[in-house]
Amino acid sequence: MDDLPPPLLLEILSRLSDSADVARCRVSSKTLNSLAREIRCVNLQCSYLRYAKSRSPLTRSGITPFKEVFYKLISELPIVESVSIGVEKPLRLVAYDDVEDEEDDLFLSDFNFVKAWLPKVCGNLRSVSISDFWVQSCWRRSDVLSLISSYCANLLELEIKNAWISVDGLTPMPKLTTLTLEFIRLDDENLEKLNECFPWLQDLNLIGVGGLKEPKIHLMHLRKCHWTLSNAPISISVIAPSLVKLTLKCVKPNLLLIDTPLVIDLNLSLESACNFIVKEFSHLEKLHLDSTGLRNLLARFPYGRTVKNLTAVSTRWEVPVGVSKSILELLLCAFPNVSSLTLTSGVWSELETYPALGVLDSWAQMKGLKEITAYLTVNDIEVTVSTIFALLDNCGGLSSMAMFIHRDVVSxxxxxxxxxxxxxxxxxxxxxxxxxxGTKDAWISDGI
Structure with a gap:
C-alpha cells in the first residue's frame, strides 16, 4: 500500500468512518501514520464490548479510558472540521436500572471534558455530534451548549443525544443551520432560548425531548422539522413560514397550532387535541395522518385540494351514534384530488364492517385516484373480497393495488x-x- 500515491492513500483514510480503524492503519505503516495527521474528521464510538472490558476486574487495568483515547486522537490533528463522539447503539440501550454506574468516563457532554478539547479545534469546526451514555448523563446537568456556542462561531451542524442539557449562558449561533436533540432533557420548557439563539436553522430535529411545558417553534428560515414529544405539553405551536416538511408526533395537547403555509409534506400523529388550529395548506401534496380519533381530526382539518399522496392511520375505530359518514368518506370529501391512497387496518376494517358507510359510489368521482395500498386482517374472506371488488368496479382510473395481509392469516x-x-x-x-x-412490511409477490 505504501507504493500508492499519497493523495490516494489520504483519500482512503478519509473514507474510513471509524477513527479506530484509522488508528489501526497508522500502526501498520509509517506512511499511513504520517498522512493520517491530515485527516479532518474524527469519529470515535465506544462499543459495548469495550465498556464491558473497562468494567471487568480482569481486563480493566489494560483498557485506556475512552476520553483519553479521544483526546490524544484529536490533539494530533492540526485541522478538524467534523467531530463525532459517542457510544454505539447496544450501549445506548443499557437501562439505568440494569447497572449502578457512578463513573463519568462516558459522560461525554461533560463541560470540563469538552472544554479540554474544543478550544483547540473550534476554529475550523463545521459539525459536532455528541451521543452520551444515558446511565451516566441522565443525572448530570450539562452546560455544553453554552460552551459550544461560545467557541464555535462557524458551526453549521450540531447533534446531541442522551443528555440533560441546560441553556444557561447560551449565546446566538447565526451560522448554525442543522440542530438535532435526541432523547434530551432540556431546560428550556417553552423553547424560547432555542428560537432566540438559533435564528437561521433550516433543519430541526427534536426527538424525545422532555421537560417541555408550552413549547413553541418560531423560526423564520426553517425548512424541515421532525418533532417527537416525549411528554404531554399543555400547548404546542409550530410557526414557520418557510417550512416545507413537517413530522410532528405528540399525545393530547390542549392546544395544537400549526402555521406553516408553504408545507408540502406533513406527517401528523396524535391521539387528540382539544383545540386544533391549522392554517390553510395551499401547497400540501403529501399527507400522513395517524390518530386514534381520526374522525374528529378530519372534521377540523382544512380542505386539501392539493393533496396527491394520502396515508390514513387509525388504530382504534368505532361508529358513534348518529354519525352517517365513515372515515373513508371524510377522507374523500377533504382530499378529492388524491392520486395515491394508503389505508391502514383500522380504516379498512370500518369499510368492511359498515358497508352502508362506505359510500363506494362516491369513489367514481375520484378520477385522479391511481394507486391504493391497504392493510388487511381478513376476518371474513368473502367480505374482504367483495370490498376489494367494489373498489375496483367504482374506481375506473386505478392502475395499481398493493394489498398487505396480516401475517397471522393462514396461508x-x-x-x-x-x-x-x-x-x-x-x-x-x-x-x-x-x-x-412491530415488524417490517414484506413483499410476497408482484403480479400483473
Missing part, C-alpha cells in the same frame, strides 16, 4: 384471496405483501 386463505383478486381484474398491477405490528 391457504392468503393464496385464495390473491387468486380471486387477480382473476377478477387484470387491468391493474397487483402487489401482495404481509404485515404485522
Amino acid at each position: 391457504n386463505i392468503t393464496s385464495n384471496l390473491i387468486s380471486k383478486c387477480m382473476a377478477h381484474c387484470t387491468r391493474v398491477r397487483w402487489k401482495w405483501g404481509v404485515w404485522k405490528e
Whole structure:
C-alpha cells in the first residue's frame, strides 16, 4: 500500500468512518501514520464490548479510558472540521436500572471534558455530534451548549443525544443551520432560548425531548422539522413560514397550532387535541395522518385540494351514534384530488364492517385516484373480497393495488384471496405483501 500515491492513500483514510480503524492503519505503516495527521474528521464510538472490558476486574487495568483515547486522537490533528463522539447503539440501550454506574468516563457532554478539547479545534469546526451514555448523563446537568456556542462561531451542524442539557449562558449561533436533540432533557420548557439563539436553522430535529411545558417553534428560515414529544405539553405551536416538511408526533395537547403555509409534506400523529388550529395548506401534496380519533381530526382539518399522496392511520375505530359518514368518506370529501391512497387496518376494517358507510359510489368521482395500498386482517374472506371488488368496479382510473395481509392469516386463505383478486381484474398491477405490528412490511409477490 505504501507504493500508492499519497493523495490516494489520504483519500482512503478519509473514507474510513471509524477513527479506530484509522488508528489501526497508522500502526501498520509509517506512511499511513504520517498522512493520517491530515485527516479532518474524527469519529470515535465506544462499543459495548469495550465498556464491558473497562468494567471487568480482569481486563480493566489494560483498557485506556475512552476520553483519553479521544483526546490524544484529536490533539494530533492540526485541522478538524467534523467531530463525532459517542457510544454505539447496544450501549445506548443499557437501562439505568440494569447497572449502578457512578463513573463519568462516558459522560461525554461533560463541560470540563469538552472544554479540554474544543478550544483547540473550534476554529475550523463545521459539525459536532455528541451521543452520551444515558446511565451516566441522565443525572448530570450539562452546560455544553453554552460552551459550544461560545467557541464555535462557524458551526453549521450540531447533534446531541442522551443528555440533560441546560441553556444557561447560551449565546446566538447565526451560522448554525442543522440542530438535532435526541432523547434530551432540556431546560428550556417553552423553547424560547432555542428560537432566540438559533435564528437561521433550516433543519430541526427534536426527538424525545422532555421537560417541555408550552413549547413553541418560531423560526423564520426553517425548512424541515421532525418533532417527537416525549411528554404531554399543555400547548404546542409550530410557526414557520418557510417550512416545507413537517413530522410532528405528540399525545393530547390542549392546544395544537400549526402555521406553516408553504408545507408540502406533513406527517401528523396524535391521539387528540382539544383545540386544533391549522392554517390553510395551499401547497400540501403529501399527507400522513395517524390518530386514534381520526374522525374528529378530519372534521377540523382544512380542505386539501392539493393533496396527491394520502396515508390514513387509525388504530382504534368505532361508529358513534348518529354519525352517517365513515372515515373513508371524510377522507374523500377533504382530499378529492388524491392520486395515491394508503389505508391502514383500522380504516379498512370500518369499510368492511359498515358497508352502508362506505359510500363506494362516491369513489367514481375520484378520477385522479391511481394507486391504493391497504392493510388487511381478513376476518371474513368473502367480505374482504367483495370490498376489494367494489373498489375496483367504482374506481375506473386505478392502475395499481398493493394489498398487505396480516401475517397471522393462514396461508391457504392468503393464496385464495390473491387468486380471486387477480382473476377478477387484470387491468391493474397487483402487489401482495404481509404485515404485522412491530415488524417490517414484506413483499410476497408482484403480479400483473
